[in-house]
Amino acid sequence: MLVLTVPEKVSIPTYTLAPNSHGGKVMIDVREVGGHCGEFRLDPAFLQPHRKDFYFFVLVKSGANRHWIDFVPYTVKPDTFYFTVPQQVQLKEHSEPTEGIIASFTDEFLQLEDNRILKQLPIIQNPAAAHEIRLSPADVAFVEDTMRKMLVEFNADGTWRNQMLTSWLRVLVIYLSRLYSEQYNETCVTLNYCLLKSFQALIGEHYASQHDVAAYAEKLNLTPGHFTEVIKQQSGKTAITHIHERLIVEAKRRLLHTELSVKQIADELGFEDAAYFNRFFKRLADTTPIAFRMQIREMYS
Numbered sequence: 001m002l003v004l005t006v007p008e009k010v011s012i013p014t015y016t017l018a019p020n021s022h023g024g025k026v027m028i029d030v031r032e033v034g035g036h037c038g039e040f041r042l043d044p045a046f047l048q049p050h051r052k053d054f055y056f057f058v059l060v061k062s063g064a065n066r067h068w069i070d071f072v073p074y075t076v077k078p079d080t081f082y083f084t085v086p087q088q089v090q091l092k093e094h095s096e097p098t099e100g101i102i103a104s105f106t107d108e109f110l111q112l113e114d115n116r117i118l119k120q121l122p123i124i125q126n127p128a129a130a131h132e133i134r135l136s137p138a139d140v141a142f143v144e145d146t147m148r149k150m151l152v153e154f155n156a157d158g159t160w161r162n163q164m165l166t167s168w169l170r171v172l173v174i175y176l177s178r179l180y181s182e183q184y185n186e187t188c189v190t191l192n193y194c195l196l197k198s199f200q201a202l203i204g205e206h207y208a209s210q211h212d213v214a215a216y217a218e219k220l221n222l223t224p225g226h227f228t229e230v231i232k233q234q235s236g237k238t239a240i241t242h243i244h245e246r247l248i249v250e251a252k253r254r255l256l257h258t259e260l261s262v263k264q265i266a267d268e269l270g271f272e273d274a275a276y277f278n279r280f281f282k283r284l285a286d287t288t289p290i291a292f293r294m295q296i297r298e299m300y301s
Helices: 109-110 115-122 137-155 161-185 189-204 213-219 224-237 239-257 262-269 275-283 290-300
Strands: 014-017 028-033 054-062 068-070 072-075 080-084 090-092 100-108 132-134
Touching: 028 137, 028 161, 054 137, 080 161, 100 109, 100 137, 100 161, 109 115, 115 161, 132 161, 137 161, 189 213, 189 224, 189 239, 213 224, 213 239, 224 239, 239 262, 239 275, 239 290, 262 275, 262 290, 275 290
Parallel strands: none
Antiparallel strands: 028 100, 054 080, 054 100, 068 072, 068 090, 080 132
């Protein structure tokens, strides 16, 4: 099974890909679970709320596990492709025998010069906030064949191993992006759209310390006025709305998945005091943090 390491303890743990046998960084990891590999046993940590700091792609051949990604429950179906992007909160309710192939890769892999174009593909950007792709029999055959080629290269030690593994991963991501576009009506990527995605990525990095639009405009080397205009044009939302929505999502994640007090959550998210955080949350969520915690846990149970 996939081996993970845990960094220093935080309210919701974040898991990273384990280093290789030489202690070096791993940017791609490919595993087969179940089948002739034997029974798949889930790491008990996966039964607790957690994040991954890498992209997680899974072709499920058999199994019916139920899991949550943020606040949405999913029941795994055979011959379906599942994927998550870094930093989403995930939780499995239980573990049943599962067969499939897992491919994990880091954002560092996507930052390599030859791979940067992949960063703009729909399945990586995931504008629809989707987590599954339906596969036809022909799709299943292609995806499984590609992932098995990746598996062979990952377990080999031959010449050009990394280059072959990277090439097959590119094929997989491009093929799945085609299916993503068909199933979620993804539109063409424009330069302004890339700006929107860069902004959203920056929010993901700095939401706890930067709450104002001007700071993000400065990071992107734009004037606040032009920056706000482009973001509104591309998304239909103001730039400050994007920042506030991410703060609300992070607050809800902590209210559901941790026992942190409202004050502790306010501190983690960079609010000056709990009273201001309470007013902010109620204005955007139309309920108080405590009331939301009670409601979402009742629904979850």
